[in-house]
Amino acid sequence: xxxxxxxxxxxxxxxxxxxxxxxxxxxxxxxxxxxxxxxxxxxxxxxxxxxxxxxxxxxxxxxxxxxxxxxxxxxxxxxxxxxxxxxxxxxxxxxxxxxxxxxxxxxxxxxxxxxxxxxxxxxxxxxxxxxxxxxxxxxxxxxxxxxxxxxxxxxxxxxxxxxxxxxxxxxxxxxxxxxxxxxxxxxxxxxxxxxxxxxxxxxxxxxxxxxxxxxxxxxxxxxxxxxxxxxxxxxxxxxxxxxxxxxxxxxxxxxxxxxxxxxxxxxxxxxxxxxxxxxxxxxxxxxxxxxxxxxxxxxxxxxxxxxxxxxxxxxxxxxxxxxxxxxxxxxxxxxxxxxxxxxxxxxxxxxxxxxxxxxxxxxxxxxxxxxxxxxxxxxxxxxxxxxxxxxxxxxxxxxxxxxxxxxxxxxxxxxxxxxxxxxxxxxxxxxxxxxxxxxxxxxxxxxxxxxxxxxxxxxxxxxxxxxxxxxxxxxxxxxxxxxxxxxxxxxxxxxxxxxxxxxxxxxxxxxxxxxxxxxxxxxxxxxxxxxxxxxxxxxxxxxxxxxxxxxxxxxxxxxxxxxxxxxxxxxxxxxxxxxxxxxxxxxxxxxxxxxxxxxxxxxxxxxxxxxxxxxxxxxxxxxxxxxxxxxxxxxxxxxxxxxxxxxxxxx
Numbered sequence: 001x002x003x004x005x006x007x008x009x010x011x012x013x014x015x016x017x018x019x020x021x022x023x024x025x026x027x028x029x030x031x032x033x034x035x036x037x038x039x040x041x042x043x044x045x046x047x048x049x050x051x052x053x054x055x056x057x058x059x060x061x062x063x064x065x066x067x068x069x070x071x072x073x074x075x076x077x078x079x080x081x082x083x084x085x086x087x088x089x090x091x092x093x094x095x096x097x098x099x100x101x102x103x104x105x106x107x108x109x110x111x112x113x114x115x116x117x118x119x120x121x122x123x124x125x126x127x128x129x130x131x132x133x134x135x136x137x138x139x140x141x142x143x144x145x146x147x148x149x150x151x152x153x154x155x156x157x158x159x160x161x162x163x164x165x166x167x168x169x170x171x172x173x174x175x176x177x178x179x180x181x182x183x184x185x186x187x188x189x190x191x192x193x194x195x196x197x198x199x200x201x202x203x204x205x206x207x208x209x210x211x212x213x214x215x216x217x218x219x220x221x222x223x224x225x226x227x228x229x230x231x232x233x234x235x236x237x238x239x240x241x242x243x244x245x246x247x248x249x250x251x252x253x254x255x256x257x258x259x260x261x262x263x264x265x266x267x268x269x270x271x272x273x274x275x276x277x278x279x280x281x282x283x284x285x286x287x288x289x290x291x292x293x294x295x296x297x298x299x300x301x302x303x304x305x306x307x308x309x310x311x312x313x314x315x316x317x318x319x320x321x322x323x324x325x326x327x328x329x330x331x332x333x334x335x336x337x338x339x340x341x342x343x344x345x346x347x348x349x350x351x352x353x354x355x356x357x358x359x360x361x362x363x364x365x366x367x368x369x370x371x372x373x374x375x376x377x378x379x380x381x382x383x384x385x386x387x388x389x390x391x392x393x394x395x396x397x398x399x400x401x402x403x404x405x406x407x408x409x410x411x412x413x414x415x416x417x418x419x420x421x422x423x424x425x426x427x428x429x430x431x432x433x434x435x436x437x438x439x440x441x442x443x444x445x446x447x448x449x450x451x452x453x454x455x456x457x458x459x460x461x462x463x464x465x466x467x468x469x470x471x472x473x474x475x476x477x478x479x480x481x482x483x484x485x486x487x488x489x490x491x492x493x494x495x496x497x498x499x500x501x502x503x504x505x506x507x508x509x510x511x512x513x514x515x516x517x518x519x520x521x522x523x524x525x526x527x528x529x530x531x532x533x534x535x536x537x538x539x540x541x542x543x544x545x546x547x548x549x550x551x552x553x554x555x556x557x558x559x560x561x562x563x564x565x566x567x568x569x570x571x572x573x574x575x576x577x578x579x580x581x582x583x584x585x586x587x588x589x590x591x592x593x594x595x596x597x598x599x600x601x602x603x604x605x606x607x608x609x610x611x612x613x614x615x616x617x618x619x620x621x622x623x624x625x626x627x628x629x630x631x632x633x634x635x636x637x638x639x640x641x642x643x644x645x646x647x648x649x650x651x
Contacts, residue, residue: 032590033623034076035369035614039338039360042314044086045302048093048106052304055312056107057320057335058086058098063618066107071312071322071333076594076619080110085300087120089127095144097130102145115139115148121161123168131171131186133158138173140186151186159205164214165251172217172232174205179219179232192232206244211251218257220244225259227280238280241270248301250308255279258286258311258327260298271295273313275327286327291318294379317359337620343604344386346410347393350608354411355621356383356398362411369621377405377414385428389436397439399426404441406458419452419461426452430475434482440464440475442487449489451475465503467491473512480517484537488513493525495538506538516560516568522582524568526555531570531583544583548572556596559603561610564629571596571603571615576624589626594619 040059048054055067064077084099096103100116103109117132117139132139138152138161156177164170173180173189179202180189193202203222210216217228225239225247243263250256259274271292274283297316304310309326312333320335338357346352351368354375361379363372377398384399396407398414403426405414419426424445432438441452441461453464467489478484483498493507509527516522523534525541529552532541546553550572557571569578569589573596576589594617606612611629615622 032593032625034074034337034594034619035365035621035623036334036337037340037355037357037363037365037369037372037620038332038334038336039317039319039357040336040619041297041299041316042320042336043299044084044098045300045312045314045320045335046086046088046096047302047304047312048088049090049305050093052306052310054093054106055320055335056086056088056096057314058083059336061339061618063336064107065336065619067333067335071320071335074335074337076337077108078594079618082112082116083110084117085119087122087130089122090124091127095127097132097145113145113148118158119160121163121171123163124165125168131161131163133161133173138186152182152189154180159202160207162207162209162217164209165211167214170209170214172207172209174202174207174219176202178202179205179207181231193235204243206246208247208249210254211249212254216254218247218249220247220259225280238276239274239283245298246301248303248311250303251305252308253277256308258301258303259283260301260313262297262299264295264297271298273298273327273330286323287330288328289323289330290315290321294318339618340616340621341384341600342386342398342602343614343616343621344388344396345604345607347607354386356386358382362386362398362414364411369623375411375414378416382425384426387429387431389431390433391436395436397429397431399429399441401425404429404458417458424450428473428475430477430485432477432485433479434477440485442473442475451487464501473510474514476513476515478515478517478521480521486513486515486523488525493523493538506534507532507541511555512557514558514560524558524560524583526558526570529553529555531555531558533583544579546570546577546586548577548586556600557602559605559613561605561629562607564610567629569603569613571601576603576613576615578626589613590624592617592622594622 042057043060044058046056053070055071057065062079062081064080066075066077082100086096086098089095094104094106096107097120100113101110102113116134118135120130120132123129128144130141135157136154137150139148140151141148154175156175159174161173169183169185171182171186178191178193181192182189205219205221207219215231217232219226222242224241225244226235227238228235241261241263245260245262247257247259256277261270261272261274263270272285272287275286276283296318298313300314302312310324312320312322314320320333321330322333323330341356344354352366355363357363359379361377362375364375365372381401386398388396394408394410398405403417403419405416407414424443426441426443428442430440437457439454439458443450449467451464452461454461474488476486485496487494488510492505493510493513494503495506496503507525511526513525523538525532531544531546533544534541553572555570559569561567566582567580575591577586578589579586596617601616604614611626613624
């Protein structure tokens with residue numbers, strides 16, 4: 001046997017059928033709120049066995065959320081690297097294991113283990129004893145994870161392990177070459193299976209012991225759900241499906257089983273939640289309230305042990321859903337929030353804004369994020385920049401994988417436009433403020449970026465220019481000089497004048513870019529942690545040293561609020577800074593409590609209150625109040641309608 005000691009601590013559709021989901025802002029600190037929208041892809045959801053109002057959800061992107069009110073509101077803990085499927089101590093729920101991490105305070109902080117477990121299971125009667133498998137070996141601890149002993153190594157992959165709740169000496173392991181059982185708490189193992197229907201029968205298996213009878217075992221694999229009455233020697237078929245992603249047995253009534261069917265690649269393409277109340281003789285679909293037309297994966301399920309009518313399921317992209325009546329109906333919760341690609345504020349209505357979300361489409365709120373609903377747009381694609389016509393804000397565009405979607409009724413309905421022979425994702429869109437029939441689209445491409453241009457309202461398109469750069473960060477039309485447009489790419493910033501076909505490089509590098517237009521045009525850009533400003537349309541640049549006590553910080557965005565003179569904001573991974581003298585001196589506005597969105601986070605200003613900054617992150621939108629600013633826009637929104645250009649700060 002080998003032993004190890006733990007050391008060191010380390011403190012992400014079909015429209016959702018207009019299902020409205022109420023959000024209660026998650027407050028991080030004074031002036032900072034998380035306002036949704038709900039979604040993401042929870043891989044693991046666990047219910048606190050002592051306090052079932054407390055729910056934890058871990059998403060595939062590593063972000064961890066905690067709700068203390070049954071999913072009404074949520075707290076974002078952050079992105080926990082190395083964490084995996086969660087397992088919670090049944091007697092002391094402050095102790096949680098997942099991946100190579102352990103928490104002893106209910107999930108708020110995490111330490112690093114000496115092993116990395118694919119799955120952890122607790123001895124239900126003595127939960128200081130924990131078992132874990134890492135793929136080929138089974139480990140055991142007698143002291144809550146401080147020391148681990150390798151009690152068994154297998155030559156084939158371990159898919160899952162399960163312990164009997166009635167006799168904790170009995171443990172099952174389902175491997176790629178068969179099913180094994182220990183009757184002495186893991187000291188020795190016996191191969192149990194006598195029957196092999198096919199060579200692949202044991203692949204992707206998930207085994208669970210009947211909590212009331214250790215000889216009764218359930219198993220899912222690539223063929224369906226099976227039950228053994230003789231401790232795994234022979235198996236009886238219960239339900240045919242090619243991919244059952246998870247299931248749970250009612251610990252108080254083992255005849256009741258819930259099964260998640262994610263059989264998305266079958267001819268039927270079925271995604272369902274099934275329930276049996278007679279041990280598997282008959283199954284009933286219980287999908288009411290679940291938007292499964294999108295065919296998302298159903299990742300995980302957990303049951304409230306104090307009230308077995310209450311369950312939670314984690315669904316790819318859609319987030320976490322809850323039932324309180326044994327599956328008769330389901331409602332979306334606010335347990336997990338989704339990454340947001342862009343935000344557009346309706347300049348006519350305070351609190352109304354749209355967000356673009358990958359594979360969900362366009363979500364809208366009419367109450368500043370308290371609730372959200374899905375707009376009528378075909379999802380299942382990447383979505384990017386949103387912008388609306390400054391002269392007619394009923395007309396808008398959103399980029400997608402193959403081109404763009406267009407609305408002529410403020411987003412109520414959308415028409416998809418595919419560009420001929422277009423390869424790669426369309427990232428940014430801009431409308432000429434002097435001629436709304438003149439459009440530009442920036443495209444990411446594996447061989448380099450492309451700029452597409454239309455002068456007839458999108459009826460025809462041509463590739464205007466191709467660069468040796470796979471990202472167009474921004475396309476910005478000047479609002480004061482007709483024909484002047486700027487193009488920011490990862491290889492530099494380019495300028496075009498007077499609608500001619502030639503582009504001039506005005507800066508060779510670029511992290512982010514924006515401009516300010518009042519009495520003159522001022523350009524801002526960043527590169528390698530430095531801030532640059534140009535007063536002559538890019539002919540010359542002045543380096544403004546940041547002096548932020550950070551070595552070459554990555555700057556995600558530059559943002560300039562309307563009507564506030566020389567104020568400029570910059571967005572870093574850990575904080576927001578601002579200057580009120582065009583970059584000579586910088587002040588920290590706030591630290592950021594959450595991770596930013598993969599290098600493409602941004603700052604947006606609420607047009608009705610420019611002291612409110614919205615930032616997109618992996619965990620949804622955070623709203624920041626800069627109390628040093630006094631809003632001048634709340635009574636002048638029609639002026640903003642004519643001046644406000646959301647595309648100018650798009651990352």
